[in-house]
Amino acid sequence: MKKYAICGLSGRAFNMFIKPFLDKYHKEHSIAALLDDDPLREAVCKNRFPELCSIPFFQAEAFADMIEEVKPDAVIVAGRDDTHVRYILGALKKNIDVVTEKPMVTTVKDAAAVLEAEKASEGKVTVTFNYRYNPYHRKIKEMILEGKLGRITSVDLNWYIDTYHGASYFKRWNRMRKYSGGLSVHKSTHHFDLVNWWLDQKPQEVFAYGRLNYYGPDGEMNPKKGEARHCGTCHVKTKCRYFMRWQAGDPEDDHIKVNENQHPLYTGYRPDACIFDEEIDIEDTYAAVLKYDGGVLLNYSVLFSAPYEGYRLAINGTKGRLETKEYHAPGRVPFEVQEQTIEYFPLFESKETIRVVRQPGGHGGGDPLLLEELFSGKDPLRDYDILAGAEAGAYSIAAGEGVWRSIKEKRPIGIEELLHSRQYT
Template sequence: MKKYVICGLSGRAINMFIEPLVKEYSRGHRIAALLDDDPLREAVCKERFPELRSVPFFRAEAFSDMIEKIDPDTVIVASRDDTHVRYILGALQSNKDVVTEKPMVTTVKDAAAVIAAEAESEGTVTVTFNYRYNPYHRKIKEMILEGKLGRITSVDLNWYIDTYHGASYFKRWNRMRKYSGGLSVHKSTHHFDLVNWWLDQKPEEVFAYGGLYYYGPDGEMNPEKGENRYCGTCHVKQACRYFMRWEAGDAEDDHIRSDEHQHLLYTNYRPDACIFDEVIDIEDTYAAVLKYDGGALLNYSVHFSAPYEGYRLAINGTKGRLETTEYHAPGRIPFEVPEQTIEYFPLFESKETIRVVRQPGGHGGGDPLLLRELFTGKDPFREYDILAGSEAGAYSIAAGEGMWRSVKENRPIGIEELLHSRQHT
């Protein structure tokens, strides 16, 4: 029986790890302890899963005590981003395996510390980049491995986060760089990891422009400048276009849920802070160019207040080009969207349209496949690796931090310069 401890009883921890371990993967796997700073999260978790009522609960400061008493095989980390590093390093020091939500950590300084600690430990680090497992993304990887594109020369990736989802980051802790690393780390590491994995190359240098254009006190849609507000008690919310769109949205959508019942789920937590607050210190828009050590170039952009959600991708190679467009959350898109396909353009032959078999589950069917590999092992029929380790986590974070630092410093940022420098501000 393999023993797990869960660090951070977030919604992600409950839905992504706890529920599958309690139900689908209960044979051969057991949750042996829970850890969180908020005792109310213990109550919420155990009410939902009565099977865990006898499982011991530890506060964050008792992490070492938990490891000593429980002696788990694996530590699962799904707490707030900035706290990941303390649990990962603590687990590695005790020679335990780690499974961590992405981003692995929030700074390259911490990423370097994790890699160094893993080198000295009997434990290993796995980063749950679930978007790799999406069937379209796996097909793209397979096309590249088959040589259908030849040597990759450039990638164009434009990502759009809509006015529901994008604004949600500015209502919560994500809006502070000290907690999230900024959205270039919290969110864009998802995207950078995909490209790094597709190319099987490491980012070498990044140059970027960006800024806070939609949110913060100077956002054009701010109905009134002044002291910090909360949507639940705001006196100008009827004049806020973002709030009014939330009100018309899907009440079950986690990104737009109001604070009405949050007091039943968390202690002293408000997920409805004003998206125009002065304390916001991150960017909401980026445009960047990344150079890779294998010669490929990436043109990347991301916008956190778009009319719809999804991405547009093109990959160019010496033998051809592929294109695909994905639309997320179709219920929030006010126009018809086509079924996603991959368009393959050989350099001197006829175009092909590839339709990929859809799979159920979150992140386009990626979540169930990731869990299956975590808890039962690699698919024996798959000839390439998907599961990510600490190095992949570190390079995705270095690309993200390099992007926001390039914006601040108005210069290209070397990725190795970041990863191997211990002097970070």
């Protein structure tokens, strides 16, 4: 029986790890300890999962005591992004394995510290990049490995986050860079890691533009400036287009909580803060170009206030091109959408349309497959690796931080410069 300590009792911890542990993986894996900054989260967790009532709870400052007392075989890190580093480094110091939510950490300084700590430790870090396991993304990886595109020359990736999901980041702690690293880290690490993995190359340099266009006090849809508000108790919410569009919420999406009854789930924190608040200090629009060490060029953009959610991808190679377009959460799209396919264009032959077998579960079916590999082992029929480690986590963070630093410093940013320069680390 392998014992785990859950560090950070977030909604993600509940749904991605604790529930599957109790439902499917309990015969060989057990939860030995719970830890969080907020003691109220213990009550919330044990109320939802009565099976854990006898499991000891530790506050964050007692992490070392927890390790000594419980002696877990591994820790699962799933709290607020900026808390990850303390648990990762603490576990590695004790030669304990770490499974961490993405982003691994929020800064290149912390990413470099994790890489160094892992080198000196018997423990290893696994980063749960679940989008790698999406069946479309695996098929794209397989097509590249089969050589169908030849040598990859360039990638175009445009990601769109709709007004429901996009606004959620600006209601919560994500809206402050000190907690999330900004959305080019918190969210775009998903996207950069996908491209890094598909290419099996490391990003070398990034140049980017970006700004806050939709949210913050100067957002054009702000119904009233100059005061802090919460959606659940806001006196001008009927004049807010974002609130009125999504006031009923989406029962299939846990990213956004606008109900005033949510705040008792945390001490001193409500996840329904106004998307037009003064304290917002991150961007909602990015456009970037990345150069890879194998010569590939990536054109990347992401928008956090789009009419629909999804992405457009094109990958060009010396033997052909592939294209795919996804509409995520079609129930939130106010028009009919087509099923996702992969269109393959050989350089001198007829186009092929590839339909991928879809799978149930979060992130396009990626979550269950990730958990299966984590807790049951690699699929013996798959001849390539998907599971990510600390180096993959670090390069995705360096790309994300490189984006906002390029915006701030108005220059190209070298990725190795970020990871290894004393200026940043």
